[in-house]
Each structure stands twice: as C-alpha cells, then as structure tokens.
Amino acid sequence: xxxxxxxxxxxxxxxxxxxxxxxxxxxxxxxxxxxxxxxxxxxxxxxxxxxxxxxxxxxxxxxxxxxxxxxxxxxxxxxxxxxxxxxxxxxxxxxxxxxxxxxxxxxxxxxxxxxxxxxxxxxxxxxxxxxxxxxxxxxxxxxxxxxxxxxxxxxxxxxxxxxxxxxxxxxxxxxxxxxxxxxxxxxxxxxxxxxxxxxxxxxxxxxxxxxxxxxxxxxxxxxxxxxxxxxxxxxxxxxxxxxxxxxxxxxxxxxxxxxxxxxxxxxxxxxxxxxxxxxxxxxxxxxxxxxxxxxxxxxxxxxxxxxxxxxxxxxxxxxxxxxxxxxxxxxxxxxxxxxxxxxxxxxxxxxxxxxxxxxxxxxxxxxxxxxxxxxxxxxxxxxxxxxxxxxxxxxxxxxxxxxxxxxxxxxxxxxxxxxxxxxxxxxxxxxxxxxxxxxxxxxxxxxxxxxxxxxxxxxxxxxxxxxxxxxxxxxxxxxxxxxxxxxxxxxxxx
Ligand SMILES: *Cc1c(COP(=O)(O)O)cnc(C)c1O
Numbered sequence: 001x002x003x004x005x006x007x008x009x010x011x012x013x014x015x016x017x018x019x020x021x022x023x024x025x026x027x028x029x030x031x032x033x034x035x036x037x038x039x040x041x042x043x044x045x046x047x048x049x050x051x052x053x054x055x056x057x058x059x060x061x062x063x064x065x066x067x068x069x070x071x072x073x074x075x076x077x078x079x080x081x082x083x084x085x086x087x088x089x090x091x092x093x094x095x096x097x098x099x100x101x102x103x104x105x106x107x108x109x110x111x112x113x114x115x116x117x118x119x120x121x122x123x124x125x126x127x128x129x130x131x132x133x134x135x136x137x138x139x140x141x142x143x144x145x146x147x148x149x150x151x152x153x154x155x156x157x158x159x160x161x162x163x164x165x166x167x168x169x170x171x172x173x174x175x176x177x178x179x180x181x182x183x184x185x186x187x188x189x190x191x192x193x194x195x196x197x198x199x200x201x202x203x204x205x206x207x208x209x210x211x212x213x214x215x216x217x218x219x220x221x222x223x224x225x226x227x228x229x230x231x232x233x234x235x236x237x238x239x240x241x242x243x244x245x246x247x248x249x250x251x252x253x254x255x256x257x258x259x260x261x262x263x264x265x266x267x268x269x270x271x272x273x274x275x276x277x278x279x280x281x282x283x284x285x286x287x288x289x290x291x292x293x294x295x296x297x298x299x300x301x302x303x304x305x306x307x308x309x310x311x312x313x314x315x316x317x318x319x320x321x322x323x324x325x326x327x328x329x330x331x332x333x334x335x336x337x338x339x340x341x342x343x344x345x346x347x348x349x350x351x352x353x354x355x356x357x358x359x360x361x362x363x364x365x366x367x368x369x370x371x372x373x374x375x376x377x378x379x380x381x382x383x384x385x386x387x388x389x390x391x392x393x394x395x396x397x398x399x400x401x402x403x404x405x406x407x408x409x410x411x412x413x414x415x416x417x418x419x420x421x422x423x424x425x426x427x428x429x430x431x432x433x434x435x436x437x438x439x440x441x442x443x444x445x446x447x448x449x450x451x452x453x454x455x456x457x458x459x460x461x462x463x464x465x466x467x468x469x470x471x472x473x474x475x476x477x478x479x480x481x482x483x484x485x486x487x488x489x490x491x492x493x494x
Contacts, residue, residue: 001063003030003229006332007346008339015062016124019117019230022223028343029328030229035278036060042254042280045244050087051078053244054116054237060279061233062120069123077116077234081105083463088112088238090245090418093389096261096404097251098397098421099242105150106176107424107464108143108318109269112238113231114151120230121222122157132220135492136160137204139197142173143318145187146180148224153182160224161186161491163197166478170317172427172446172468179471186491187474192481200484210485217494226268227325235272236279242418243281252416257284259417261407263316263400264288264296267324269420274330274367283367284415289403290372291316296324300370303362306354314375315431316396318422323349331357334364373402379435381405386436392457394423395431426465429453 002012007028013021018030040048040056048056054074059067078087082103091098104111125134136152138145138160145162152160164177166189177187190197204210205221214221224231239260246252260283262270270288277283290297292312299305307322314320328346334357335341348355357365373381378395381402385393393401400419407413425432429449433441433456441452447469454461479487 001036001061002033004033004339005029006031006328006339007343009343014064015229016064016127019062019120019124019228020128020130020222022225022228026343027346028339029227029326029332031329031332032061032229035275036063038280040280042243042247042282045240045280046247048244050237050241051075053241054078054234057237057240057279058233061229061236064127065123073116073119073123076119081115086245088241090242091391091421092251093385093391095408096401096417096419097242097246098391098393098419099238100421101238102394102421102424102427104147105464106143106147107427107462108147109420109422110144110147111150113234114144114147114224116151116234117148117224117228117230118152118155118158122155124230125157125220130220132215132218134158134222135214135219135488136222136224137163137201137488138224139163139194139201140169140177141165141194141317142169144225146173146176149177149180149182149185149187152224153180153185155184159184159186159219159492161188161488163188163190163201163484165189165193165197166191168194175468175471176464178473178475179468180474185475187477188487188491189478190481190484191478196481200481204485204488207485214492217492219492226266232268232272232275232326235269236275239273239276239281239418240279243276246416246418255282257282257415259283259285259287259413259415261287261289261400261404261417261419263319263396263420263422264290265319265321265324267296267326267330269422270368271326271329273420277367285369285407285413286367287369287371287400287403287407289400290370291319291378291399292372292374293320293322294372295322296327297370297372299327300365300368303359303365304354304356305349307349308353314395315428316378316399319396319399330365331361334361336360369407371403371406373399373406377402377406379431382432382435386456390458392425392432392436392453392459393421394425395428395435396423397421398432398435424462424464425457426450426453426462
C-alpha cells in the first residue's frame, strides 16, 4: 500500500518515504491509499499486550516494513521507559474511563508517538539507501521539542537540534529542555518569539543549497512534527488497546459502541481515533474538545473553518492553536478523496484565512461532535472529577472532561465513554491545584507544588519531575534569530 498526497500533485510513495519526508512536496499531507485490513478481530485483541497490538497495527499501515523491523521498532520504543507495563492504562471514574497517555518520558501524550518515530525513521533511511546521519530540526513552544529530544536522545544515526524562544516558554519547560541528556541533542534559545523560531526553521528546510552542503558533510534534514504519518499511525494503537481493555474487564460486550473524547489542538490525536474507528473500533460519537480557541467547535457546528479571530492564551497551552493542520486529512476524505478540491479549500485557508465545506462533505464530518470549554468550565471539571473520584486530571484533560459533561447534560447518552488523558497533572500543577482549591494552593515554589500534587493525587512524583529538580544544565546557547543556519553548521561541526 502506498501513500498519496491530499493535494494530488506528488506521486504516491511507500510508507518509509512518507515518514522520511514528512510533508508532501505539493504541501499536502500523506494519507494511505485505502484503509488496510487488520489480521486480527475484536475477539483476538482482548488478550494482546500493547506491544503485540502495536505490531499488528503498524504492520497493516507500514507495508514496506518487514515483521522483524516493526517488532524491533515497537519493542525499542515501548519498554521500561514507560512507568507502567500497560503503557496506556484506563482509569475508571463515575462517568467515564480516562485513557492515560502520559506514562512516557516527558509525561505527556506526545511521547506515545515520539518514542517510536526515531526508530521508524532510521529503518526508513536504511530502506531508502540513505547512509547519511538524520538531523531533526524543530522549533518548539515547549512540549514537542522536549518529547522529540527524549525520543531521539542517543538513537544511533540521528541528531536533534531544538530551537525555542528565549522568553516564550514556561520555566518548567525551559528547565526540561536545557537539562536534556544525550550526546546527539542540541538545544538553542533564540532571541525572538515562537513565530520567529518557526519561520527560521522553515526557511532552512526550503534552502536547497544548504541541503546540498549538508549532504556533502554526511547529513540529511528531517522533521518530527505532528503531520508525519510516523506520528499518526502509532497513535491509533492506544484507541484499539482501550477498547481491548474495556472488553477484557467486561465493561462492554464485543461490538458494543463507545464514545471517544479527545482534547484537541492540531487534530492529530483525534484523527488517530477516527482511523481506529475505520479499521476496527466500534465508535458511536467522536467528541472533539477545544478550549477557548474554539475554531474547531465552530467548524463542526457551521461547516465554516475561520481562523480570523482573537487568539487566547489558556491554561491548556498545547491546544492554543488556530490552524489544526491534521484536519486536512479529514477534509480530503470528506470530499471523496478529491485532491483538487482539498487543495482549493487549503488555498482559501492560506489566502482568506477561511473556507466552507459543502453539504455532502458535512455527512462525513457529522461523525464528530465539536464542543468547547471556558477556563472556568475546565477548572470546574477538574474539581468535580477530584471531588467525585479522588482522581486528579490535567488542564487539557480538564477541557475534555468539561466538554463531555456538557454533552451528557444535553444528550443523556449512556454509551460507555473513553476520554483521552493527554498530560500528567504534575506538568500543569499550578493551574490544576488552583482549580481544586485556590485558597489552599497559593503561589508556591516548584518543589512545594510537586509535593502538594503528590499529596492531593496520592500518586508518586514521576521520574520526569524528580529528574528536573536536581538536573545539571547541559545547554546554554542563545543566538540571534537570523543566525540559525550558522548555528546548525557549528553544532554539526563544520
Ligand atoms: C499536543 C497536545 C494536545 C493536542 O493534541 P493534537 O494532536 O495536537 O490535537 C493535547 N494535550 C496535550 C497535553 C498535548 O501535548
């Protein structure tokens, strides 16, 4: 099975090449030519481990990988780096099951894909006779850069350079990055904001002369951002695994439909849930939860995607997004895999900042319910879940819980529901503790805050947090925003 571009002006490529290049040359995203058939049924998955299931699903999508290559990638990624053998456990509460996707190295859901992407990439390079060292370049506003570095650290044949805005990340995020271990990791702060970092990195990617220069020195550039199918496909696994766990515990019968609620930013995580639905999981509603930046809520309600609006900074920063890149894959499908039409709509988006889909397209989109939550509603949901279940969720998951609360109130839908829990509450401790009891948890030092969280949640302080407290600073390079190319040269040693 090959992958084609949603904009149709690039020839179809095997999975390994789609992983290496990330974005198609026509600016489109790669999608599988058809949804693959799985070699397992619902009754088979019940007793499979996370890794066994990952092998089956990855094999179905990455058809130019051998069984042995898939196994090696899967077992290298999902090992004792995760603090539970289940990898993605389900926590039952009064109204829903929380699918905990934060047991990896940086205690957020990006680890689920970024722990395997480096292995998929190095195998892909070998397959395509690329004998160069892969250099991952990333601009980050915090979370992705750290998760990518944790994934690529000390993976042979790769190096990773992360640029972040000096004054544009939280103190905890900065501390996480500058203490990053690994001989192949480089972290550089730039004098400028996130957009400056992002534009400068994009410029490097489109610099053909620089690409040639790098090639002569034995390097090839690649990117680890969320539109890469090497990130999308591994995310399908945990939705199938969640269904398997529900079957195993007797919470549902085989074939019974479930709802899935996903706190959404770039539309990558919820798209994986949709793919899971298409290949095996019986799903009733896919609920797309947004924070105050409700561009997707309005889109599902009206059929118009309009990014011309005020941008809000919220307590769920990883969802503060006005352009949800992965939505293009759903748009492509909604218009019957019509690449010309998709390209035209995306042209409208970059030109006018908006587009409107047709009535026909809305039939496919109607499998999704959009909803959004204000800061107060999110805090209220965090508090309610804590009071009812003594369970502490983070602010992103809080948005999903709040949207689900409103959905339940409106529909009284009794379908068993899984809520994707995308970050450990330790990562956003201040906002979470404030939501639970703002009188008790005033402004504290980081150390005090972690200790408060330990007591309130009754969970151990994750290693990712403990490491942070005593870790030595390994990176302290700051550069001007027009010096990125020179910096890359210097770091790579030429
Ligand atoms: C990235 C992220 C999201 C949003 O996921 P998308 O795939 O971009 O929709 C939600 N929560 C957390 C904690 C994240 O890091």
